[in-house]
Amino acid sequence: MxxxxxxxxxxxxxxxxxxxxxxxxxxxxxxxxxxxxxxxxxxxxxxxxxxxxxxxxxxxxxxxxxGMFGADGTPQLPRTELHLRADRLDAQIRDLTRLRDALRHVADCPAETHMDCPKFMRLMQFATRTAGSRRQR
Structure with a gap:
């Protein structure tokens, strides 16, 4: 060896x-x-x-x-947990895609100010809710 x-x-x-x-x-x-x-x-x-x-x-x-390795170091991957983690990543990808699209819209929004843009206002509300849910964890 x-x-x-x-x-x-x-x-x-x-x-x-x-x-x-x-x-x-x-x-x-x-x-x-x-x-x-x-x-x-x-x-x-x-x-x-x-x-x-x-x-x-x-x-x-x-x-x-x-906990994913046996005593001899061989991988013992928990398939159920891997599926759950993949599902969470899918949700995170969806959220990030929405955020990216909203930011692009706000950057190109024809409204006179960002505060006049309905999509920007929804984005701010989303950010407030997201920050609040993170604090509760």
């Missing part, structure tokens, strides 16, 4: 050594030992790091991702 030095794994994965040490400290990855003071990792850790990066992009916390 070929082990990767922490520096080599950092170069291959793009994850800084400090982050690799942190991930190991919180139980996301595991080193196989040390060569001198340098940690050594098994090659499949690179796959784990790719999954962690993907999970972060999808909005999973590190604590949530810790």
């Amino acid at each position: 070929k082990l990767l030095d922490i520096g080599e794994l950092a170069r291959q994965s793009g994850v800084p050594p400090s982050t690799l040490r942190y991930y190991e400290d919180i139980g996301l990855i595991r080193s196989e030992g040390r060569h001198g003071l340098r940690r050594q990792y098994d090659a499949p850790v690179a796959t784990q790091l790719a999954l962690i990066s993907l999970g972060k992009l999808a909005g999973f916390s590190l604590a949530e991702m810790r």
Whole structure:
């Protein structure tokens, strides 16, 4: 079994050594030992790091991702949670698309002032409601 030095794994994965040490400290990855003071990792850790990066992009916390790997580091992805996360992303995409379209309209609105533009007024009401719902979470 070929082990990767922490520096080599950092170069291959793009994850800084400090982050690799942190991930190991919180139980996301595991080193196989040390060569001198340098940690050594098994090659499949690179796959784990790719999954962690993907999970972060999808909005999973590190604590949530810790439960997505078996004791041996093999991925055990929760399909139901992945579907729920995808549904939330779809809703976020719809909301962002509406916001983008509204901003484009306001930028091109023929009204004399933005305060005379009905779409701008609805956009402000939406922003107020959204901010209020975020504070309640």
